[in-house]
Amino acid sequence: MGRRGRVVLRRIEDRVRRGICFRKRLAGLEKKAEELAVLCDAHVGFVVLSCSDDDRLHHFAAPATYALSP
Amino acid sequence: MGRRGRVVLRRIEDRVRRGICFRKRLAGLEKKAEELAVLCDAHVGFVVLSCSDDDRLHHFAAPATYALSP
């Protein structure tokens, strides 16, 4: 189990595997974006347009932590 | 060395540490965004507005891999 090798930056040709990867990584990106917003006091927003999985537009926005101290 | 404990989702109060964390995580987010774009054939773009580090707007955009096969 687990990942076999290192990530190769290349389009995943298999449709099913690409779709699964898309959903998992989209969730991962949201988490990272939120962490950046909270930990580092920044507004973060992103848009993802799936071209060959669900052909949909996904978006996410996280406000910065309410500035308590400078 | 290495990280000491788990990441606590809370604004980092120390200005220097927050700034270092911001730059590292911004770079990490860019990498993740590009991987999502390439691996999963999606357009990805994001905007980050630093509220207390450099007070600047950072942006990033990655085009999907040119659709070779459906």
Next chain:
DNA sequence: CTCGCTATCCTTAGGTC
């Protein structure tokens, strides 16, 4: 298909220079 598991790779906080 979706969910949960986990070995494996990746990211990064804290440190040094």
Next chain:
DNA sequence: TGACCTAAGGATAGCGA
């Protein structure tokens, strides 16, 4: 200040159910 190093926590590909 920035670049580099490393341990450790975190993300995730492949599977099983």
